[in-house]
Amino acid sequence: MNTTSPRRLTLVAVAAGAAIALAGCTAGGTAPTAAPVADLPFGATTPAASGPVESVTWMLPAEPATFDFDIDSGAAENTVFANVCERLMAVQPDLTTVPGIAESAEWVDDTHVVFTIRTDATFHDGSAITADDVLWSMQRHAAEGADESDEYANVTAMEKTGPNEITVTLKQRDAIFIQAMAGNGGMVLNPRVVEAQGDDYGAPGTPDACSGPYTLGDWKPGTSVTIEKAENYWDASREVLADEIVFRWADPAAVVNALTAGEADGSYLDSPASAIPLQSVDDVSLAQGPSTNAWVLLATERGALADERIRQALSLALDRSGIAKAAFGDLAQPSKTPIGSGAWGYERDAFEAAYQELGGAPASPSEADLEQAKALVAEAGAPEEPIVIASDGGSVRNVVSNALVAAAKSIGLEAEITTIPSAQYGDFYSDDVVRGRADLFSDEYYISKNDPVGFYKNGASTATVNFVGFADPEYDELVQQAFAATDDVERADLAIELQRRWVAATPWISVSQSPATVAHSSAITGMPSSAAYLYYPWAADLGSSEG
Numbered sequence: 293m294n295t296t297s298p299r300r301l302t303l304v305a306v307a308a309g310a311a312i313a314l315a316g317c318t319a320g321g322t323a324p325t326a327a328p329v330a331d332l333p334f335g336a337t338t339p340a341a342s343g344p345v346e347s348v349t350w351m352l353p354a355e356p357a358t359f360d361f362d363i364d365s366g367a368a369e370n371t372v373f374a375n376v377c378e379r380l381m382a383v384q385p386d387l388t389t390v391p392g393i394a395e396s397a398e399w400v401d402d403t404h405v406v407f408t409i410r411t412d413a414t415f416h417d418g419s420a421i422t423a424d425d426v427l428w429s430m431q432r433h434a435a436e437g438a439d440e441s442d443e444y445a446n447v448t449a450m451e452k453t454g455p456n457e458i459t460v461t462l463k464q465r466d467a468i469f470i471q472a473m474a475g476n477g478g479m480v481l482n483p484r485v486v487e488a489q490g491d492d493y494g495a496p497g498t499p500d501a502c503s504g505p506y507t508l509g510d511w512k513p514g515t516s517v518t519i520e521k522a523e524n525y526w527d528a529s530r531e532v533l534a535d536e537i538v539f540r541w542a543d544p545a546a547v548v549n550a551l552t553a554g555e556a557d558g559s560y561l562d563s564p565a566s567a568i569p570l571q572s573v574d575d576v577s578l579a580q581g582p583s584t585n586a587w588v589l590l591a592t593e594r595g596a597l598a599d600e601r602i603r604q605a606l607s608l609a610l611d612r613s614g615i616a617k618a619a620f621g622d623l624a625q626p627s628k629t630p631i632g633s634g635a636w637g638y639e640r641d642a643f644e645a646a647y648q649e650l651g652g653a654p655a656s657p658s659e660a661d662l663e664q665a666k667a668l669v670a671e672a673g674a675p676e677e678p679i680v681i682a683s684d685g686g687s688v689r690n691v692v693s694n695a696l697v698a699a700a701k702s703i704g705l706e707a708e709i710t711t712i713p714s715a716q717y718g719d720f721y722s723d724d725v726v727r728g729r730a731d732l733f734s735d736e737y738y739i740s741k742n743d744p745v746g747f748y749k750n751g752a753s754t755a756t757v758n759f760v761g762f763a764d765p766e767y768d769e770l771v772q773q774a775f776a777a778t779d780d781v782e783r784a785d786l787a788i789e790l791q792r793r794w795v796a797a798t799p800w801i802s803v804s805q806s807p808a809t810v811a812h813s814s815a816i817t818g819m820p821s822s823a824a825y826l827y828y829p830w831a832a833d834l835g836s837s838e839g
Contacts, residue, residue, distance in 0.1 A: 333579040336385040341818030341835025344533040351559035352541040360494025361476045362438040370826040372539055375519055377502035380407055381474035383827040385820040387634055387742040389474045397470045409456040414526040415482040415503045423452045428483045443477030465776045467783055468743050475740035505532045505832040516540050533835030551576050551811055558812035560825050564623035570811050577814050580807040581822030582634035585738040586627055589801040591760035592727040596679045601672035603798040605665035609699035613656045616804050619691035624806035628653040632805045637742030639784035646788040650795050653802050665703040678706035682730035684714040692734040740827055745774040748790035751799055762799040
């Protein structure tokens with residue numbers, strides 16, 4: 293079972309003006325760096341705000357589906373509720389983790405971690421946050437079938453062991469469990485509000501059950517969601533400068549148009565290519581920052597890719613530089629691995645060096661790569677039926693799908709594209725009938741913590757997203773060892789070995805990495821430019837750039 297809850301970015305498309313043809317693309321290096329691919333400001337945050345603002349209009353890639361995060365969540369929901377709900381631990385703009393509603397989290401032995409709960413924090417209704425509330429929230433997240441339950445896979449018991457203390461018992465020492473409590477699995481909810489709403493909780497017209505710097509205001513289905521500055525926010529040390537944030541949503545081209553026309557004040561761009569036309573807009577500022585995001589091709593259990601030699605061959609033949617140029621205008625970069633370098637929250641030099649040594653996923657395939665791929669196909673035998681790659685018709689997925697078809701053809705394999713409606717595309721993760729329609733589907737994947745172990749557990753034989761059935765007992769054992777390794781050097785060594793085995797077996801085909809990209813009116817500033825916006829209360833830092 294998964295022990296980190298990754299989130300998917302679906303419905304992604306490129307802004308108008310981005311090329312989608314692969315012809316004429318050039319080779320490029322595959323090493324991730326700390327600098328952006330394009331000449332844009334890069335860092336954890338934009339410059340600090342100078343003064344307050346009354347109202348900010350912010351664009352989302354899609355309308356939120358629910359604000360009950362134990363049912364589901366994605367980029368739209370997280371971008372809004374990062375400002376509304378707080379967690380036991382807290383992600384920072386640089387993607388590190390610090391105490392949140394828990395003032396401390398401490399391992400007391402190999403299988404017990406104690407969370408000491410703050411005594412000054414309150415919910416939006418003014419009631420104090422208690423250890424009982426925290427325990428109720430954790431039990432709800434851990435319940436079977438809850439979207440966040442995989443965060444608790446190693447947990448065997450949770451109990452209140454003091455007036456403001458929760459003790460969690462785990463099967464083994466879990467080096468990233470405390471980090472996981474900075475994600476939605478650590479969200480602290482007001483049980484009285486949730487229970488009063490019943491099955492309606494999280495739907496339009498229901499209140500939030502949270503404690504953050506903003507409260508949920510009016511949700512007008514199909515139109516907008518508003519969050520408002522919390523009048524009684526408990527943390528007086530945080531100055532909140534924006535009175536309200538009005539969220540609207542549109543496809544990427546319409547987001548670009550809204551920013552260009554001044555009808556919107558900002559957006560965390562769903563595709564970095566959307567920044568291309570905005571670079572020439574005088575009143576729009578752009579910035580990029582670290583993220584864990586990577587575009588990948590996920591192999592399904594349908595059968596054509598059951599032999600890892602076919603997956604390896606396709607990886608060797610895929611033109612990642614062409615995809616980066618055609619789909620993202622070089623605002624993303626080819627990637628050998630399925631996780632962005634923003635996940636390297638420790639031992640960065642070791643991860644960088646190990647990345648450089650990886651093979652099997654060239655930026656642009658050489659003749660030698662293609663010959664090796666053809667040899668793998670000959671050894672494995674070509675599938676009897678064409679390989680089917682799914683697309684939703686969006687520009688990015690069309691580019692990735694066409695690149696896969698071209699890669700297959702170049703090594704003697706047949707491949708074709710099937711189009712799945714955008715509204716159904718996310719069902720690839722939960723519906724085996726949908727997965728039965730394609731051998732591969734592309735998506736942008738990210739995790740909520742800056743530790744590669746939090747991703748590579750997806751290669752365990754029991755992982756819920758290991759659709760192709762990759763099974764390696766030694767890999768499974770390494771996952772367990774990595775979770776138990778609290779020494780950073782030891783855990784990095786284990787993560788690097790997991791990475792090596794993943795890339796060799798290719799349960800998913802890595803495509804590209806992309807930094808987080810924020811576009812905003814030059815009149816406002818202060819928000820993070822990193823992927824922290826998915827969990828950090830970014831709107832609380834936003835304000836006027838003019839004083």
